[in-house]
Amino acid sequence: MERGSRPYRPAFPEPFARVVEALRRLPGIGSKTATRLAFHLLLSSDEERAVLTGALETLTSQLVPCRDCRNIVERDPGNPESPLRCTICRDPARDRAILIVVEDIQTLYSLEKSREFRGLYHVLEGRLSPLEGISPDKLRIRELLDRLNDPEIKEVILATSPTTDGEATALYLSRLIKPLGIRVSRIAFGIPxxxxxxxxxxxxxxRAVEGRHPF
Ligand SMILES: [Zn+2]
Structure with a gap:
């Protein structure tokens, strides 16, 4: 190979290249991993592939957002249109005085995994971003304010990202929530x-120094 020339990449047949391309679009997957996964799928049995395609097909058709927090809930097969509440919102052991606001369901599950937070959640489904045209009406802010009519809720923890957009979202929400007489707090950011x-x-x-706590 000549210096500076691009490495030679043999072209895959179209049906295979399509799978590689689809996998490459997934977060954290580069061309190399996508190709490896595609070869793995190619060499899998029909049954193994059917498990994957079947799971993908029902991913959205059998899931609905929780009526209260927007977490995902499995659709009721007997009554597919009925609005459902997730297991967290239904759990009588949860502390209904605290609500933590997260950007996405993934963060909800990360927090759940720690088993430390026993309050309720609210998923915003994004964060404010003037550059990307994400205004307050694109997020689940109206739903959040509706929930805050519940006198049981005493504190809202804002757990949006420590980015410019995440901070702006937290500030925007705090200005809406504080006048309701509900305590608003921001999660601390610090050292891994x-x-x-x-x-x-x-x-x-x-940020870690600012977020210090008594020892
Ligand atoms: Zn819920």
Whole structure:
């Protein structure tokens, strides 16, 4: 191979290339992994492939958003149009005085995995972004305010990302919620556990100092 020339890439037949391309669009999957996965699928049995295609087909058709928090719930086969509440919202052991606002369902599940948070959730389905044209009406803010009519709710924790858009979203929400007489708090941002402090960037370090707690 000549210096500077692009490495030779043999072209795959169209049906195979299509699968590689579809997989490559998934987050965290590069061309190499996509190709490896496509070969794996090619060599799998029909039954193995059917498990995957079947699961993908029902991914959206059998799921509906929770009526209260927008988490995903399995559709009631007997009554497919009925609005349902998720297992968290239905759980009588949850603390109904605290609501944590997250951008997406993935964050909800990350928090759930820790088993530390026992309150309720509200999924915004995004964050405000003037650049991407995401205005308040595109998020589940109206639904959040409706929920806050419940006098049982005493505190709202804003758990949007520590990015410019995430911070702007938190600020916007706090201005709407505080006048309702509900306590508003922001999650603390800090240093990843297990990381040497000298490797932490300044902004993260300052945020960690700001978010300090009594010891
Ligand atoms: Zn729910």
């Amino acid at each position: 556990v297990g990381l040497e402090i000298e490797y932490v960037d300044e902004i993260t370090l300052i």
